[in-house]
Amino acid sequence: MATTEAAAVVRARPTFWRNFWTNAILSPRTTLGFMRIDFVLGTIFVIPLMQILFFALTVQLGNGGASGIAFVAVGNAVATVTYPSIFSVCQTTDSEKEQGTMEHLLVSPAPRFPMYVGRGLIPILISLATVTVGLVYAVLFFGVQIAAGSIPFLAVSVILSAFAMVGFGLLLGGIALYLRSSIVLGNIFLFIGLIVSGVNFSVSALPLPVQLIGYVFPLTWGLAAVRASISGDSLATVGPLWLIIVLTGAVAVGLAMGLWRNFERRAFSTGSIVRF
Amino acid sequence: MNVPATPLTISRFRSTAASVRLSVLQFVADPQWLIPSMIAPIIFGIVAYQLVLGSGPYFVVYAILGAGMMSMWGQTLYGSGWATGQDRVFGTLEPTLQAPTPYVYVVLGRILWNVVSGLVGGAIVYVVVVAESGQIPAVVNPLLFVVLFLFVMVTLASVGVILSAFYVYTRFAGFIQNIGEFAFYVGTGCMFPVIFLPWWTNPVSLVFPPTWALDALRYGSIPGYQGFAWGFGWDLVGAVATMTVYLVLAGLVFHRVERHVLEVGTLGDY
Numbered sequence: 423m424a425t426t427e428a429a430a431v432v433r434a435r436p437t438f439w440r441n442f443w444t445n446a447i448l449s450p451r452t453t454l455g456f457m458r459i460d461f462v463l464g465t466i467f468v469i470p471l472m473q474i475l476f477f478a479l480t481v482q483l484g485n486g487g488a489s490g491i492a493f494v495a496v497g498n499a500v501a502t503v504t505y506p507s508i509f510s511v512c513q514t515t516d517s518e519k520e521q522g523t524m525e526h527l528l529v530s531p532a533p534r535f536p537m538y539v540g541r542g543l544i545p546i547l548i549s550l551a552t553v554t555v556g557l558v559y560a561v562l563f564f565g566v567q568i569a570a571g572s573i574p575f576l577a578v579s580v581i582l583s584a585f586a587m588v589g590f591g592l593l594l595g596g597i598a599l600y601l602r603s604s605i606v607l608g609n610i611f612l613f614i615g616l617i618v619s620g621v622n623f624s625v626s627a628l629p630l631p632v633q634l635i636g637y638v639f640p641l642t643w644g645l646a647a648v649r650a651s652i653s654g655d656s657l658a659t660v661g662p663l664w665l666i667i668v669l670t671g672a673v674a675v676g677l678a679m680g681l682w683r684n685f686e687r688r689a690f691s692t693g694s695i696v697r698f
Numbered sequence: 699m700n701v702p703a704t705p706l707t708i709s710r711f712r713s714t715a716a717s718v719r720l721s722v723l724q725f726v727a728d729p730q731w732l733i734p735s736m737i738a739p740i741i742f743g744i745v746a747y748q749l750v751l752g753s754g755p756y757f758v759v760y761a762i763l764g765a766g767m768m769s770m771w772g773q774t775l776y777g778s779g780w781a782t783g784q785d786r787v788f789g790t791l792e793p794t795l796q797a798p799t800p801y802v803y804v805v806l807g808r809i810l811w812n813v814v815s816g817l818v819g820g821a822i823v824y825v826v827v828v829a830e831s832g833q834i835p836a837v838v839n840p841l842l843f844v845v846l847f848l849f850v851m852v853t854l855a856s857v858g859v860i861l862s863a864f865y866v867y868t869r870f871a872g873f874i875q876n877i878g879e880f881a882f883y884v885g886t887g888c889m890f891p892v893i894f895l896p897w898w899t900n901p902v903s904l905v906f907p908p909t910w911a912l913d914a915l916r917y918g919s920i921p922g923y924q925g926f927a928w929g930f931g932w933d934l935v936g937a938v939a940t941m942t943v944y945l946v947l948a949g950l951v952f953h954r955v956e957r958h959v960l961e962v963g964t965l966g967d968y
Contacts, residue, residue: 464877472880476889477749483760483890484750494749606737613741622745 438536445540449514462548465505470556471563474498477622478564488565495564496652497621499556500580500645503587504612506548511591512608514541515598528689534682538595539675542588549584568652575651575660582664583644586671590640593674596681600688615641640670713799717807721781725815736819739769743827746889755836756920758827762835763847763915764889765823767908770816770851771882774809774858781808782865795956802952805862809855816851837919846915853907853937856944863951887912891925907944910937 477494484490518524527537557576560566568576594611598604615621618628618636625636636642647663743765750757785791795801828834837843883889885902886909892900903909913925914933926933 461877468877469880472884476880476884477745479884479890479894480746480749480764482894484753484757486749490749610737613738616741616745623748627748 438533441532442536442540442543445537446543449541450544462506465502465548466551466555469505470499470502470552471559473502474556474559474564491564492560492566494622495560495566496557496649497645499560500553500583500648501615501619501621501641502552502556503549503584503644504615504641506545506552507542507584507587508591508594509608509612510545510548511542511588512594512598512604512611515595516604528686535679538592538678538682542592545591546584546588549587550580553580553584566652569654572651572654575655575657576648578664579644579647579651579660579667582667582671583640583647586640586644586667586674589671589674589678592678593681596678596685599682599685611639615639618642620645638670640667640674643667643670710799710803713797713803714807714810717804718811719807721808721811724781725811736769736822738772739765739819739823740826742768742889743823744830747827747830755833758831758833758835759837759916759920760889762824762827763912764883765827766820766847767850767854767886767888767912768883769819769823770813770854771888771908772879773812773816773819774854774861782862795959800952801956802859802863802949805859805952808862809858812858813851813855816854817848820847820851838921839918843915843919846911846918849937850908850911850915853911853941856907856941856948859948860944860951863948863955882906885909891916891923893925904936905940907937907940910934910940 474495477498478491481487481490481494486494518527557566557568557580561568590611591608594607595604598607601607618632619625619639619642620636621641625633625642628636643663643666647660647667650660650663743761746764747758747761750760782791785794794804884895885899886892886906887895887903888908892903892909892913895903910933914930914937916923916925917930917933928936
């Protein structure tokens, strides 16, 4: 009898993939509920154009020339990945708290890794779409030239960057579990990349301490890989950048899981985690 | 002839004062307002300064003006929209609109605080950009610059008033806030002259009072500035005219919105 009950419990526990897909599919209606279709379409089609235009015209004001405009066009096309990846993923924690589902989540036996990573699936897809549309704008309107031969490398760079950035968003979401609100955190990292990640000017132009901060972010490496791909660099140049992107993304997800475990333990001991 | 303060006037004044007080308390209690009013503008100011670096002494003014305006605009857009949206979420929008004091007096309090915090944000941006550039920006007429900067803030506030009226109706305040942010920065030319944009977009830009006011401000403070061909004077006229239209429209919209939402009873839906 006891064996049968134990077997039933084992059967009842959701599998890794079921948990992953359930969270991936349901998150747009739950924790990512704020990402309505108008919001998503605006993120994909409006924000990249406006952000690139803003900085391109600022470069024009400073007589930066066509090369300067192309530089910020590529940089901001890739930087728009932060909206769906960091900002949205980071806010899932706030959504749990506001919707009153955080307590249920914390007492659930569901494995955490597929649950959190599953939530990142839709943002990854939106990130890919946003960067792709941004790069198309860069080519159509801002004089960026992308050779057909460089598209495979470019695609890999964009895909890896999207994954790594969502991993970074999960890390911020983990930190946000302990905070009253994640919006400040998400917004700081939404904008700070504009300075430290080589979006509008080269990272090497920054003071050394700021450069070091920049190298922590996956965006910095993702952008370097995208620029190298567009320049037609070889695998010997782009490959190591891809490895670093994967590494930064994996470290971010690992840290996120560690933070969630730690803060969950604190939540059980203090009972104050869902306050907002 | 002195107009005696009627109980109605006092009641409205108290509502506005209470709204200012609540806005201040919310600003202090919820640090997310630091993002649009200070963090984002400072970052944009630094980036803009780097992008125009070495172009001349007057280009620092562009960075300061643009980022300062962003600070105020962020407060206007987020402050006005968020407050109404949050009222709806918390369930306080219906009782507020049912109260005898017109909603516009509540919004006025929020706008007043937005102006003040936007100015504070602008001052912080000024300090940061000046510290980064290591030079006080070259301005032809500092007094005129300050007066016109305040005028730009007032024109932004007029946009905030009409947005607040619109936010009562719409459930898309978040969309307008997040997606419309950069579009507004670009459309009003907060960091660069609007004439940089394609000519066919100019009519859209000119719908917004800050476009006119910013152009006037640059004409008044940057020698050799190339803005709209009609120049400083007509910029001021355009800013005042569009702002007046905004305020009249806002008054009408508020009146109509209040009546409509009370009739249909869908105010609290979101």
